[in-house]
Amino acid sequence: MASYYLLLQTYVLRLEAIMNSILLFFCGSELLLEVLTPAAFSSMDRI
Incomplete structure (x- = not known):
């Protein structure tokens, strides 16, 4: 949805x-x- x-x-505001870039960063992390x-x-x- 973010993409x-x-x-x-x-029309996308800055x-x-x-x-959305921050959202995609957190989803990736x-x-x-x-x-x-x-x-x-x-x-x-194993230890």
Whole structure:
């Protein structure tokens, strides 16, 4: 939905573009943490 507001909407305010960029950054960092967390817990089981 954020990419629609950023790329496909006809009229986008600069504030909306900034807020959607921040939203996409946090969604990307959440995805990265979702991948790294199981890897961290699985490495703790081996110790």
